[in-house]
Each structure stands twice: as structure tokens, then as C-alpha cells.
Amino acid sequence: MNIIMPETIIEYKPHRKYTTHRNFYNLSKGDIEDVLWKNSVVHPDTGCYLWLGRIDKDGYGFVKIGGKDLFAHRLSAFLFLGLKLKSKILTLHKILCPHKNCWRPEHLYLGNQSNNQYDMQESMAARGMIRVKNKWVSTDTI
Numbered sequence: 001m002n003i004i005m006p007e008t009i010i011e012y013k014p015h016r017k018y019t020t021h022r023n024f025y026n027l028s029k030g031d032i033e034d035v036l037w038k039n040s041v042v043h044p045d046t047g048c049y050l051w052l053g054r055i056d057k058d059g060y061g062f063v064k065i066g067g068k069d070l071f072a073h074r075l076s077a078f079l080f081l082g083l084k085l086k087s088k089i090l091t092l093h094k095i096l097c098p099h100k101n102c103w104r105p106e107h108l109y110l111g112n113q114s115n116n117q118y119d120m121q122e123s124m125a126a127r128g129m130i131r132v133k134n135k136w137v138s139t140d141t142i
């Protein structure tokens with residue numbers, strides 16, 4: 001995991017307001033966007049929207065809502081790029097974006113295996129899979 005944080009961040013306290021016992025289906029798109037912003041800062045150089053909440057071992061940001069781990073970049077694709085969260089379509093970071101924990105919609109694109117430029121782990125993570133105790137577990141069950 002190699003996450004570059006803006007130097008302006010001295011400390012951060014992850015907001016835990018939405019991290020437990022909240023039913024995803026009760027959240028509007030505005031609520032979800034609110035979750036993203038409340039856990040993020042804008043990188044002063046790249047313009048990335050950097051997720052400051054929980055980060056998986058591959059560097060992707062995620063949040064637990066209603067007992068489900070949801071990737072920040074997939075939530076962003078759901079809100080802004082028309083991704084269906086149950087879809088097998090990948091949410092990938094453009095080459096211009098150096099941060100896996102970035103969820104800025106302009107830095108993301110929807111793709112599939114044929115244009116997947118990443119290795120196995122990264123592609124699994126992009127598809128919404130998360131590694132738990134040496135097993136890949138889908139986070140796309142919502």
C-alpha cells in the first residue's frame with residue numbers, strides 16, 4: 001500500500017457516522033455523495049478526491065454501510081458514471097490518476113477485462129472484490 005497524502009493534512013479522523021448498521025437502501029444518492037465528501041479531501045496538485053477513510057491492503061478506499069464493504073471509487077462510478085453496483089463491469093483509474101483511493105469521477109472509467117491494464121489483485125479490487133483471510137469476497141452483493 002503506497003498512498004501519497006497531501007502535505008497539508010496533519011491528521012484526519014475518519015468519520016464513522018455511516019460505518020455501522022445503516023441500511024444502504026435507505027441512503028439517497030445525495031447521502032452517498034455526502035459520505036464520500038465527509039471522508040475525503042481534494043489533492044492540491046492532482047485534483048484527486050482522496051478517500052481518507054478505511055483503505056484496503058491494495059490501497060483502495062472503502063466504507064462499510066449496512067454491513068457491506070463498498071469501494072469509494074465504485075460508489076463514485078455508481079453516482080456519476082452510471083455503474084450498476086452489481087455489475088461485473090470494472091471501475092478503473094485513468095493513467096493520469098496516481099491514487100487508488102481517488103474517487104473523482106473524471107479520473108475513473110468503466111471497463112472490462114480486455115482493457116484491464118492491471119494485475120490480478122488490482123483487477124479483483126476494481127471489480128469490487130476484497131481479500132478477507134486469503135479469500136476473495138465479493139462486495140457486489142448489494
Ligand SMILES: [Zn+2]
Nearest residue numbers: 048097102107
Ligand atoms: Zn485522481
